[in-house]
Amino acid sequence: MRDDPRARGGPRTTIVDVTSRIEIRGRDHEGGTPVSVEHRGRPRSEKSRLAVLKATAGLLVDGGYEDLTIEGIAASAGVGKQTIYRWWGSKASVVVEALAEGYLQAPLAAPADTGDLRGDLREWLLGLKAEIEAPEMSRLLQAIMSALTSASETSSAIHEALIQPIMSGLDARFGAHDAARPGELAAKPDFLAEAMGASLLLHVMFARPLTAEWIDQLLDLVVPRSP
Amino acid sequence: MRDDPRARGGPRTTIVDVTSRIEIRGRDHEGGTPVSVEHRGRPRSEKSRLAVLKATAGLLVDGGYEDLTIEGIAASAGVGKQTIYRWWGSKASVVVEALAEGYLQAPLAAPADTGDLRGDLREWLLGLKAEIEAPEMSRLLQAIMSALTSASETSSAIHEALIQPIMSGLDARFGAHDAARPGELAAKPDFLAEAMGASLLLHVMFARPLTAEWIDQLLDLVVPRSP
Amino acid sequence: MRDDPRARGGPRTTIVDVTSRIEIRGRDHEGGTPVSVEHRGRPRSEKSRLAVLKATAGLLVDGGYEDLTIEGIAASAGVGKQTIYRWWGSKASVVVEALAEGYLQAPLAAPADTGDLRGDLREWLLGLKAEIEAPEMSRLLQAIMSALTSASETSSAIHEALIQPIMSGLDARFGAHDAARPGELAAKPDFLAEAMGASLLLHVMFARPLTAEWIDQLLDLVVPRSP
Amino acid sequence: MRDDPRARGGPRTTIVDVTSRIEIRGRDHEGGTPVSVEHRGRPRSEKSRLAVLKATAGLLVDGGYEDLTIEGIAASAGVGKQTIYRWWGSKASVVVEALAEGYLQAPLAAPADTGDLRGDLREWLLGLKAEIEAPEMSRLLQAIMSALTSASETSSAIHEALIQPIMSGLDARFGAHDAARPGELAAKPDFLAEAMGASLLLHVMFARPLTAEWIDQLLDLVVPRSP
C-alpha cells in the first residue's frame, strides 16, 4: 500500500484480480435521472485487505508455503474466509500480492553503485550469501518459489514482482557501464543481467552454497576484471 | 543414485527413503543367485513398485503436481495406500523416483555433437523450443518444478536427476571445445554450462518464449561466433 | 392476525414480529388519505413487502423449506436482505405471513355443505386425497410442517393460520349437525373436529396414503352412518 | 445396540443405510481358489458408531435440532466428520437412529394395564402431561418433530420408531378390551388407537396444554365411561 492513495469506497483490483468488478450503471434502479455510478453496496475494507497481507507474510515466514492455509490466514487476520476468496481466490494470489506490496521483503535488493561494477556486484553477492544462509530467509525464498510453481497464473506475477526487479537492477548497472566504457562487456547489458540473475536464482532455488569461488567465476563471466 | 547400477529387482532403496528399511535380501524376486541372509516374510512386490511409478507418471502428465494425490496413485496403480507409505513416504519421493527411473521423460536431453559447438547448441535449443511449446510437456515441466520446490529434501534429488544431467552434458561439450581450441571460450567450461543452463531453465520455469533472438543472444554469450 | 382488518399499506405488524417497530404511519405508500401523525423518513415499501411474500411462496413451492434462504428470497424479490431482517426477522416469519396472506394456498379448505354431513366429509377427504397426491402440493405441505417445527415461536402462528381454520370448519359442521339432530354424535362437536382433524393431519404429515378404507373408518368414528 | 450381538468385522447397515455395501466377491485379487468374501478392509468401528449416537442424543437434548450440527456431533463424539457422512449421510438419519436405539428416551411409553382401560389411559395421559411440561422433554419432542419434517426419507423411519409404538400400544389395549367386552367400543380398536394417538401427538407437537378437561373429552370419544 504505502504511498498509494487508493480512493476509498471503490472496489479495487489487485494484481491478480484480473476481472474488474466495476460496472458503469447508466441509470438508477428505480426512476430518476441517469447517473454514472461506480458501485453499490458496502465498499471493500482496506483494513481487512491489509490484515490479510500482513497475516500472510507472518505465517509464511514462520511456517513455509506448504503449511500456509487460507483458513489460517483468515483466522490470523481476523477475517472471514469468504473475504479472502472474494478478492484473491487462491493462496498463491495472496502471497504474490503480499510480495508485491512489500510485506515479504525478499533479500534481493539491487546492488549499490560505487562506480566499480565488479566490486559492487561482488559486495552484493556476498551480502546475499549472508542473508540467504539465515534460516528464516531461506524459508521465505522456498515459500516464494513454491507460490510461483504452484499456480501457473501467478508465475508471471512473481516474475514481475521478484525476478524482473533484480534483472532490471543488474541491467541498469551493466547498461551504465557499457555506456561509460563501450566494448568492455562480453555481451549486451540486458543479456548479461539475465545470465547472471538466472545463475544466481537457480542457485538460490536449489539451496546451493554461494561460495566465494563460485562468485568470482560468475563475475569473470559477465564483467571483465579491472585491469 | 548416480553410480548405483541397480539391477532390476535386486535389493534397493529409493532415492529419498533415507532410513532404508531393507538392507539385504537373500534373493531376487525373479531369478538371480540365492544369497542366504536373514529375512523373513513376504518380499516386496516389484510389480506393485512399477505400477506405482507408472501410475504416478501418467497422473502427473495429465493433471499436474498439485492434483496428484497418494490416494489417486494407489487407486490408479491398484495398490494399497500403505504400500506407498511403506516404501516412499511422500508424494515428492514417488515423483523423484519416477523421474529417476525414466518414467517421466523430461525433454532436455543432451545436445548432439557434430563438431560444431555453436551449431549443436543452436539446434538443441531450437528443438527444446518446439518440445516445450507442446502443452503436455509444459505441464510436465511445471509438475517437476513443483515437486522440486514443495519439499526441500527432494530438491537435491531433482537437481541430480534433472538439472545435473543437463549441466553435465553442456559441461562436457564446452570442455571438449576448450580442450580442442584453448582460449576461445569466455570462461571455464563448467561455468559456461551453468550460466547457459540456468538461463534456459529459468526461462522454461517461467514459461517465457524461447525466441530465436533470445537463443542467439544466449549463444553469443557463451560461445564465440565462428569466424 | 384474526380480527386485524389491516388496510393495505397501513400501519402493520407481522404475525410474529412481536416487537413492532412501526406504530403509526402518516400515509399510505400509494394513494389513500394523508393522515398527519409523527413519522419521518421514507415509508415502508408495500411493493417490497408483497414481492417478498410472493417470492417466498414461489421458492417454497419448488424447493421446500430446507432450501429456502433469506438470501434467496431477497434476490428473487429484488429486495435487500436488510429489508427482510428489518420487517420479519426470520425465515419462518416470512413463511407464516405468506401463508396468512394467502400466497400459499394449502389444499385444506373447508368441506362443502349439502346437508349431508357424512357425505360432505367424505367428498372433502376424497378431494384432499387427490390434491395431496400431487407432488407440488405434498412439497408445500412438507414445507409448512417444517416451518412449523423449526421455530417454536411460529408454532402457534401456524396453528392459527393452518390448523385452526380446518378445525373450525369441521367444528361448525359438527355443531350444525348436532343442533339439528341432538344426540346423534358420539361426542361434543369441537372434539370430534379435533379428533378427525388430528388424524388427518398426522396422516398427511407422514405422507401416508388416504385410502378409501381409511376414510370410511374415520367417518365411522366421528359421524354415524345415515340409517 | 444393547443386546444385539452383531458380528464384528462385518459392515452393517443402519436403519437408514439402505444400500448395503456388502458385495460377494467370487475370487481373490491375484489367483487362488474362489472364496466367498464378505468384506475387505478395516471393519466399521462400533465404538465410533455408539459415540456418535450418544453425542447426538446429548447435544439434541440441550440445544435442540436447529443448533445440532454434524460438525458438533463429530467433535463431541471424537469422531471424524467423514465417519458420520459415511454411515448416515444426514443429520436427520443420525437422530432417527439415536431414537431407534433408545438414546433418546421419548416420554411416550405405553400405558399401564390394571384392567381398567379408561383409568389406565387417564393415568397415562396425566403422566405425559407432567413429563411434557418439563422444558428438557419439550425440547426433545420439538427436536424429534423437526428431524421428522426436515427430511422426507426419515419420515417413515420416525413413524416406525416413535409413532407406531404408541399406536401399537394403544391398539393392543383397545383390542384386549374389545375382545373382553365386544360391542362396547365405538369403533375398531386400531382406529381408536389412531384417533387418540393423533390427537395427542398433534397436541404435543403444537405444545398445547394437556388439560384435565381435554383429557376427559378425549377419553369420552374413544372409550365408554364405566357404567
Place this chain on the structure above:
DNA sequence: CACTAATCGAGACGGTACGTCTTGTCTTAAT
C-alpha cells in the same frame, strides 16, 4: 508340513483444509 513374519489390497479411522453457502450485521449512495 506347520509356523512365523512381513507384505499385499482394501478400506475405515480421526483429522485438517478445502471452497461454497448462508447468516445476521454493517456501510455505502440514492430516494
Place this chain on the structure above:
DNA sequence: ATTAAGACAAGACGTACCGTCTCGATTAGTG
C-alpha cells in the same frame, strides 16, 4: 428513515486427502 446493493465476520456444509490403523489373504523363509 428506508431502500437495494453488497462487503463483512462467522461458521457449517459436504468433499477430498492425509497418514494411521486393522482386517483377511498371500508368500516367502525357518523349524
